[in-house]
Amino acid sequence: MALPLDLPAGDPLAPELDAFVAAHGLADRSAALDRAPAFPAAEYRALGDDRWLGLTVRPDRGGRGLTLETAGRVLHRLAYRAGTAFAKLALQPEFCSVLLDHGGAPLEAEWVRPLVAGRRLVGNHLTEPGSGSDARALRTTARRDGDEYVLRGTKSEAAFAVEADAAIVYARVGEAPDGITAFLVPQQLPGIERRAAAVDLGERWQRRGSIEYRDVRLPSAYRLGEEGAGFAYVRPELTRERALLAAIYLGVARASWEETVGHVGGRLAFGRPLADQEAVSFPLVEDGARLDAAALYVERTLRRLDRGEEAEGEAALAKWLATETALTTLDHAVQFHGGRGYSSELPHERRWRDVRSGAIAHGPAEVMHVVAARRLWPRRPPGDPA
């Protein structure tokens, strides 16, 4: 029987994906990108050429048109074989759904097609020095001036800070507290200053940093959808991507778990295999069960999203559960490989550092709880006891 979140036996996507991973040496490239962080432009293009970018994007736009469930299985397998880097990169068009769903016709040819083809890189600029989890507190403004907007503010923590060709920038238009609007901003426009920040704990290839917008003039055709609708547009994207990221983290952890089970079965200490020590075998047995349980939860969430059911809270919890389960499993992998487990000779410490981002990026773990709690106890207007 196939493991949860694995592609079903006989699915032609599995050998096609495995061949792609092998042809581009993606497992080794992940390790190399950690040692010498850089955006993997060649692999990004290759992902586009072989249609691993835009897994859920319509085929007439260059994607594969997969369901979220099948995309989750592909990403789980890709992460199992080669870590988080290329699985996350494969999701780049999905991370830009606000552009795909709300950009007008002129942006389609110039940005959407090249993005799905791996020829243009589009980032997301939401976080600011003064607002992250509480994104609604953002202060970047976009002032209308004739047929243009004038953008002013600073974004921070952003992936591909100096490499992105364009970014989806969230800015405040007018005074309304929820009046956040999304724009596509080509990053070569005058008035933009970009800086890479300090080296990250993991996922260093993302080369995060900050971007300053100093009265950047942007034609109004680059506004994505309606004024004030930015958060309404990005919310469903966050829900989908949290569930898909969960599949990635579990794939990475599954690889380390299998390697650790093999290792402790053969490594002798005190005259017997490490696996004979219950202090070693019991945590690994538990990790196996937790990985399966979390994968089943993620599968169910993806299926519910495919059916169009409301699953915002579940998707948030899927990311939390997968991150926590994966981090525990990866910590055990480091521990039970001993001194080598702690070193870069083996992949476990890097996998742990990469997955650690899952508790912060795309919404911190605590905020995932807030989102889920809101589903259980919906907010009521003040004074309404019902």
Ligand SMILES: Cc1cc2nc3c(=O)[nH]c(=O)nc-3n(C[C@H](O)[C@H](O)[C@H](O)COP(=O)(O)OP(=O)(O)OC[C@H]3O[C@@H](n4cnc5c(N)ncnc54)[C@H](O)[C@@H]3O)c2cc1C
């Ligand atoms: C690898 C990575 C990639 C990223 N890429 C991007 C990107 O491309 N674009 C972008 O805009 N941003 C990006 N971010 C930023 C990310 O979205 C923010 O870091 C995140 O939303 C948290 O915001 P903050 O850093 O301002 O932390 P804060 O909002 O200051 O929160 C700090 C901590 O406080 C706790 N906390 C916050 N709110 C609550 C609450 N309500 N209840 C309980 N505890 C809480 C959490 O532990 C949280 O981590 C990325 C971050 C990482 C790590």
